[in-house]
Amino acid sequence: MQGQNISDIIEKYLKKILAESEQVEISRSEIAQLFNVVPSQINYVMKTRFTIQNGYIVESKRGGGGYIRIEKVNLLDDVDVLDSLIETIGDSISQREGLAIVQTLYNNEVVNRREANLILASIDKQTLAADNRMQENSFRARILIGILNHLRYES
Amino acid sequence: MQGQNISDIIEKYLKKILAESEQVEISRSEIAQLFNVVPSQINYVMKTRFTIQNGYIVESKRGGGGYIRIEKVNLLDDVDVLDSLIETIGDSISQREGLAIVQTLYNNEVVNRREANLILASIDKQTLAADNRMQENSFRARILIGILNHLRYES
DNA sequence: ACTTTGTTTGACTAATGTTGACTATTATTA
């Protein structure tokens, strides 16, 4: 039997619920209590077992009536393309290279023209207007990767 | 599932009314009594859920016959609203406020759902993952303004 | 055995919501 540690058990518990419904909304402290672990262990489970690569989106809110919501999403077919693009980007990318990435997305029909232009607006040199080139390229990389990760699934 | 805290409930109550008519006029104390909260909680709800970023304008009057009036505004009809939206962004904006703005763009059919999610991905806290909060909010502001200006001159 | 990777824990931090005392404004009444 594999999966005997408590994180695996919590993971199974939640995925069983998610097999029935599209999403779960939990109270971190309640789940923690239910499995007799500290609350932050729930964060660990989220971070290691409910990632976007696995097809899950996790959202949360603090304060009174706070929650953690896990949503199961359908991963698309182009995931491999997206992965390799993300790899290409790394942690820094120029505007010219960014344009090429968006072009690729458009050519592969991952995004349409309007969406492509929207992305370009967000990674535009003038938009980012960073203090220095390194910072600008760094944020451009993060934004593009965030968008690519988003394109993994249909919402 | 969602909306366990009383502020969310009050928000929903008011938005239900606003779905029918363009505006509501309430008595702060009456609403407070209706939901069994202190009057100032109504101000909290206004400040966090009925801002211009959310697409609402709140006006009020004190004294006898005082009121709080919530008005739904339309981005398309009102060019000034877009401008004031950009103005409220300034050079820094939180993820929460950013979400409110994108939601408003969607509600006003300036963008569709897919585009809205694309924008949200680009201004997401995790996407930006800046060294500090100020930097994160600063770049979020630049991106949003860049996108808003793009949308303005696009259609 | 040693090293690397994964898990568990708890102290500290951050975000959001609730409450009430005090203040400000407007209308009504003396």
Add this chain to the structure above:
DNA sequence: TAATAATAGTCAACATTAGTCAAACAAAGT
């Protein structure tokens, strides 16, 4: 016009959640 009543606004303390991070511990590789 001055006093009073009837509203709404502000602000800071407190309450209620979730998040981060690094240390301790455990398991798996080499």
